[in-house]
Amino acid sequence: MAPEESAEAAPLLRSFERRFLAARALSSFPWQSLEEKLRDSSGSELLLDILQKPSGDSVTLSESTAIISHGTTGLVTWNAALYLAEWAMENPAGFAHRTVLELGSGAGLTGLAICKMCRPRAYVFSDCHSHVLEQLQGNILLNGLSLEPNVAALAQHPGHDTADAESPRVTVARVDWDVVTVPQLAAFQPDIVIAADVLYCPETVLSLVGVLQKLSACQKDQRAPDAYVAFTIRNPETCQLFTTELGRAGIPWEEVPRHDQKLFPYEEHSEMAILKLML
Ligand SMILES: C[S@@+](CC[C@H](N)C(=O)[O-])C[C@H]1O[C@@H](n2cnc3c(N)ncnc32)[C@H](O)[C@@H]1O
Numbered sequence: 001m002a003p004e005e006s007a008e009a010a011p012l013l014r015s016f017e018r019r020f021l022a023a024r025a026l027s028s029f030p031w032q033s034l035e036e037k038l039r040d041s042s043g044s045e046l047l048l049d050i051l052q053k054p055s056g057d058s059v060t061l062s063e064s065t066a067i068i069s070h071g072t073t074g075l076v077t078w079n080a081a082l083y084l085a086e087w088a089m090e091n092p093a094g095f096a097h098r099t100v101l102e103l104g105s106g107a108g109l110t111g112l113a114i115c116k117m118c119r120p121r122a123y124v125f126s127d128c129h130s131h132v133l134e135q136l137q138g139n140i141l142l143n144g145l146s147l148e149p150n151v152a153a154l155a156q157h158p159g160h161d162t163a164d165a166e167s168p169r170v171t172v173a174r175v176d177w178d179v180v181t182v183p184q185l186a187a188f189q190p191d192i193v194i195a196a197d198v199l200y201c202p203e204t205v206l207s208l209v210g211v212l213q214k215l216s217a218c219q220k221d222q223r224a225p226d227a228y229v230a231f232t233i234r235n236p237e238t239c240q241l242f243t244t245e246l247g248r249a250g251i252p253w254e255e256v257p258r259h260d261q262k263l264f265p266y267e268e269h270s271e272m273a274i275l276k277l278m279l
Pocket residue numbers: 072073074075076077078079080081082103104105106107108126127128129132175176177178195196197198200204207
């Protein structure tokens with residue numbers, strides 16, 4: 001292959017490779033026992049049961065195999081991201097035709113699931129880490145969504161506000177909770193703010209409450225956005241610190257009823273919660 005031909009073919013090959021790998025059968029899926037059950041089953045009940053399981057769109061992700069790499073936890077998908085995505089898919093009306101701002105998006109699973117299943121008007125993925133932002137952009141493109149270059153471009157398509165718009169307007173923003181300002185947050189015009197697995201140490205808890213306080217000053221149609229924070233209860237003291245700091249910041253909260261919508265495989269024993277915050 002001539003050098004210019006190989007340069008042209010490289011993105012195509014990469015795209016093919018990703019899609020091919022994503023389409024591989026899950027080795028952990030119990031194919032053998034399924035086949036045996038299908039052979040033994042006299043009626044069509046088992047097949048019907050399989051066919052009636054939730055299906056539809058899929059999310060393809062490129063992510064790290066290490067829990068922490070490049071000094072960040074954001075290159076892998078955490079359990080609370082899956083739990084929050086499941087809850088969102090159970091409550092799509094809360095997202096439909098609204099602008100969602102996600103804090104600490106990481107690899108992007110929650111947002112991609114919401115974009116594909118809950119029909120938001122616009123979705124702002126955000127994070128503070130360069131590698132995470134780069135991987136996030138790749139994952140969004142991998143899932144066939146097109147990216148707006150910045151938040152200003154989100155607002156430049158008035159026709160896209162219509163209820164029957166096919167896919168949301170999507171952008172990725174660098175948002176560091178410690179340095180972002182109220183006007184910068186207000187420019188996203190969020191109706192709803194979400195975050196998953198961002199309560200893992202006291203420092204991040206304090207930073208998160210700080211950005212939530214700034215968001216409470218971002219009024220749209222005379223009201224602040226709704227906010228939902230999902231987390232795995234690893235250390236009760238960290239969760240306690242979060243609710244204490246919310247109280248100190250004057251942000252009321254309530255726990256969202258637990259859901260048992262298990263669409264994704266994750267550790268059975270990890271205890272998860274979602275708090276709804278009244279900003
Ligand atoms: C444990 S990961 C969770 C990622 C994703 N939400 C998930 O659940 O899979 C935490 C994320 O929060 C981001 N983060 C931590 N501190 C941050 C800050 N001060 N500003 C913005 N993002 C931050 C990290 O970069 C990382 O992507």
